[in-house]
Amino acid sequence: MTTMDAPRRQMRTRQRSRAWTIARTDLRQLRQARDFWLPLVIIASLFFVVIPGFLLLIITRVSNIELAQQLSDVVGALPTAIQENVKGESGPVQASYALAVYLFAPLAIVVPLTVSSAVGANTIIGERERGSGEFLAHSPASEREIYLGKLLAALIPGYITAAVGFGLYSLIVNLLVGPMVGGWFFPTTSWWLLMCWVLPPFIMLALAVILSISARVSSAAAAQQSSALVTLPLILIAYSVASGSMFEGPKVALFIGAAAWVGAGLALLRTSKAVRRDRLLGMGG
Numbered sequence: 292m293t294t295m296d297a298p299r300r301q302m303r304t305r306q307r308s309r310a311w312t313i314a315r316t317d318l319r320q321l322r323q324a325r326d327f328w329l330p331l332v333i334i335a336s337l338f339f340v341v342i343p344g345f346l347l348l349i350i351t352r353v354s355n356i357e358l359a360q361q362l363s364d365v366v367g368a369l370p371t372a373i374q375e376n377v378k379g380e381s382g383p384v385q386a387s388y389a390l391a392v393y394l395f396a397p398l399a400i401v402v403p404l405t406v407s408s409a410v411g412a413n414t415i416i417g418e419r420e421r422g423s424g425e426f427l428a429h430s431p432a433s434e435r436e437i438y439l440g441k442l443l444a445a446l447i448p449g450y451i452t453a454a455v456g457f458g459l460y461s462l463i464v465n466l467l468v469g470p471m472v473g474g475w476f477f478p479t480t481s482w483w484l485l486m487c488w489v490l491p492p493f494i495m496l497a498l499a500v501i502l503s504i505s506a507r508v509s510s511a512a513a514a515q516q517s518s519a520l521v522t523l524p525l526i527l528i529a530y531s532v533a534s535g536s537m538f539e540g541p542k543v544a545l546f547i548g549a550a551a552w553v554g555a556g557l558a559l560l561r562t563s564k565a566v567r568r569d570r571l572l573g574m575g576g
Contacts, residue, residue, distance in 0.1 A: 309432040313440025317414060318447060327413075328448075331406050338398045339456035340463065347391060347467045353383040362386040373538060378472040388472060391464045392479055397533040399482075400490050401526050402456060404497055407449030411498045412518035414441045415505040415566065428568040438566040441502055442495075442559075449494045457486050481537050484544040489532065492551035497525050499558035503565035 321328060363382030366389055373393060379385040418427055427437060465475040501518045508514045532547050
């Protein structure tokens with residue numbers, strides 16, 4: 292049994308190595324394409340750092356009594372379960388806490404999903420347009436390994452965006468709101484579940500569909516347009532899911548995450564056959 296297992300382990304190692312080589316090559320090309328990734332970095336910075344920091348800084352510094360009362364009324368309009376968890380003595384502080392913990396949560400899914408979708412839409416059709424599809428089609432890598440490599444190349448930028456954005460956002464929240472509610476409090480349990488349990492499968496689910504589209508269309512423009520039509524409903528769903536997981540609590544987040552993992556696994560199994568050598572050569576339909 293041990294003698295038979297050794298070649299299988301070696302084969303799996305070679306398969307992982309070839310898939311990672313494809314992913315590493317794509318990531319190196321992405322790093323060199325500054326005109327492609329720079330706008331994505333700017334968008335991520337705006338939504339994770341600039342806009343939250345600006346709004347929280349303004350709200351926490353409100354001194355006008357009438358405006359403070361209006362902010363208190365806004366917090367009072369939130370669901371009862373959220374009001375019970377909101378910290379702070381004054382209206383502005385409570386509003387800042389609610390904004391940081393609950394209302395900005397959907398952006399944590401939408402932004403990384405947008406980044407990975409933009410990369411994934413171009414990853415396979417880009418091979419044909421660059422003329423490197425023929426080289427990849429005749430490489431020792433199997434179609435499954437090519438698919439896995441392309442999937443990794445699109446997943447990693449989204450996950451990096453999520454990790455870096457989450458870290459910076461946490462720092463901003465704790466620096467601006469933390470001193471007014473008794474110290475550093477962020478991330479909360481719901482945010483940990485959102486980032487580590489709910490977000491990863493949603494990105495995988497979107498990329499499963501997008502890679503399938505990228506393998507079938509005839510141009511990068513068509514891939515971008517088709518992926519936009521596909522990801523828009525997913526973004527709306529992700530926005531609703533993030534809001535729901537925050538408002539309803541950890542149990543809902545655990546359930547949603549489990550369902551998303553199952554859906555992502557099924558989608559990846561179904562679309563993994565989309566990458567074919569004839570399509571890389573521009574001959575497949």
